[in-house]
Structures are given as C-alpha cells and as structure tokens.
Amino acid sequence: MIENRRLSFILCGSNARKLREGQANLLGSRAWRFEMFPLVSAEVSGLDLLRALTHGLIPSHYDSTRPDRSLQAFTDDYLKEEIAAEALNRNLSAFAGNAPPQVGKENGEIVNYAAIASDVSVDSKTMRSFEDTMIGRFLPPPAKPGSRKHLVATPKFHLFDPGVARILRRVNISALEGREAGRLFGTFIAHELRASTAYRKSSRVIHYYRTKARAEVDFILNHRETAIKVTISRNVREADLKGLEVVQGTHLGKGLI
Numbered sequence: 001m002i003e004n005r006r007l008s009f010i011l012c013g014s015n016a017r018k019l020r021e022g023q024a025n026l027l028g029s030r031a032w033r034f035e036m037f038p039l040v041s042a043e044v045s046g047l048d049l050l051r052a053l054t055h056g057l058i059p060s061h062y063d064s065t066r067p068d069r070s071l072q073a074f075t076d077d078y079l080k081e082e083i084a085a086e087a088l089n090r091n092l093s094a095f096a097g098n099a100p101p102q103v104g105k106e107n108g109e110i111v112n113y114a115a116i117a118s119d120v121s122v123d124s125k126t127m128r129s130f131e132d133t134m135i136g137r138f139l140p141p142p143a144k145p146g147s148r149k150h151l152v153a154t155p156k157f158h159l160f161d162p163g164v165a166r167i168l169r170r171v172n173i174s175a176l177e178g179r180e181a182g183r184l185f186g187t188f189i190a191h192e193l194r195a196s197t198a199y200r201k202s203s204r205v206i207h208y209y210r211t212k213a214r215a216e217v218d219f220i221l222n223h224r225e226t227a228i229k230v231t232i233s234r235n236v237r238e239a240d241l242k243g244l245e246v247v248q249g250t251h252l253g254k255g256l257i
C-alpha cells in the first residue's frame with residue numbers, strides 16, 4: 001500500500017523483535033524508523049532527580065505514588081515476557097527465568113560475558129546478543145587504532161531506565177549520595193544521551209573510556225568532542241577528575257571539552 005497507493009502509516013508500539021523476525025525487510029527505504037524512550041529531562045518541568053532515579057522515567061512510573069509496585073509489575077510481567085519470547089525463539093529456556101536479575105546486577109558495569117553466561121546457563125556468544133531485547137544498550141570503548149593497548153576493551157552495559165535498573169538491583173536510595181545513587185545517575189545520563197541522539201537523528205557516537213590502571217571517563221562523545229565524568233557527591237575531589245586528566249593527555253583528548 002505504501003508502494004502502490006502512496007499511503008502513509010504510523011506504526012506505534014511496535015515490538016522490535018517481532019519487526020526483525022517479520023516482514024520489516026520488505027519496507028526497505030520506504031519506512032523511517034523512530035525510537036521512543038522514557039521521559040527525558042526536557043519533557044519534565046522541574047525534574048526531580050531523586051524521583052527520576054527511584055521511580056524511573058516511564059511516565060506512569062515517574063508519577064506513581066507506589067513506584068516499587070509499578071516497577072515490580074513491569075519487570076515481572078513485561079520484561080520477563082519479552083525476554084522469554086526472545087529465549088523461546090532462540091531455544092534459550094534458561095535465559096528466560098534468570099536473565100533480568102543478573103542484568104540488573106550488571107547495570108553500569110563493564111560487562112563480564114563469561115560470568116553472566118554462566119549464571120544464566122547460556123554460552124557467552126549468545127549473551128552478546130542480549131541487546132536484541134532492547135531493555136539496555138552496550139557502551140563500547142573507543143575504537144581508534146592504537147587506543148586499545150592501554151584500555152579495557154570490554155563494553156559497559158546500561159539498562160534503558162534508572163527506575164527499572166534500581167528495582168532489578170533490589171536497592172533503595174533516599175538521597176542523592178552513595179555508590180548506588182551514582183550508578184543510577186550514570187544510567188540516567190546514558191539515557192539522556194541516547195534519547196537526545198535518537199530524537200535529533202544525530203550521527204553522534206558515544207563511548208566510555210577506562211584504562212587498565214582504572215582511570216575512567218563515563219562518556220566520550222564523537223570520539224573526542226566532549227568527555228563526561230558522572231559523579232554524585234557533595235564535594236568533587238581532585239581524584240574524581242583523574243580520568244578526565246588522563247584522557248585529556250592522550251591522542252583522544254585533543255579537542256576535548
């Protein structure tokens with residue numbers, strides 16, 4: 001109908017997995033793809049960051065008076081159903097039941113494919129395809145020639161929403177302080193960057209940077225345009241800036257803001 005009758009359609013609520021398995025390839029260049037994310041800061045007047053980290057940014061969750069019940073229902077029903085469907089298609093029965101808690105544990109961490117695969121009883125090669133479920137994204141290290149010798153070469157993983165990440169990690173935070181709040185804040189910033197990139201149809205590339213000596217920058221945009229270090233603290237210490245100082249002194253740091 002697009003081709004022969006010049007009709008336009010908007011398909012919303014589409015399941016990415018089903019689209020890939022169905023006839024989406026027949027659309028060719030005749031259909032444009034848009035992604036919709038949970039709320040971003042520009043959509044929430046007077047964003048309450050603590051609420052964003054605890055409730056998450058799915059609209060009904062952010063406004064909920066009982067966020068834990070809403071988030072638990074979401075992870076128990078929607079996430080497990082989606083992952084179970086992925087598992088069924090790939091014959092990964094063990095993947096369906098064990099993956100969500102393990103994925104929560106890995107949120108904001110450098111991915112250990114072998115450990116996760118062992119926990120959920122699948123091989124590490126299969127675990128690398130977990131991003132297909134669309135509940136999170138891998139953040140790769142820089143791919144510039146010569147940069148990997150001193151860098152950790154494994155990607156980081158962030159879930160798509162800080163509230164979902166919190167409930168899967170089974171943690172509570174009551175203030176913008178501490179390691180868990182910092183980890184969720186990193187997931188919030190990852191979400192903001194990905195959503196901004198998608199909504200603007202930008203070609204921006206996002207990496208993270210960590211040396212084998214543990215100097216780290218959470219996000220590097222467009223290889224060397226901007227470096228972002230994420231931390232939650234009442235006092236920013238000189239040690240918090242170590243990663244920025246290290247990356248600024250490398251070939252990646254030329255031109256960094």
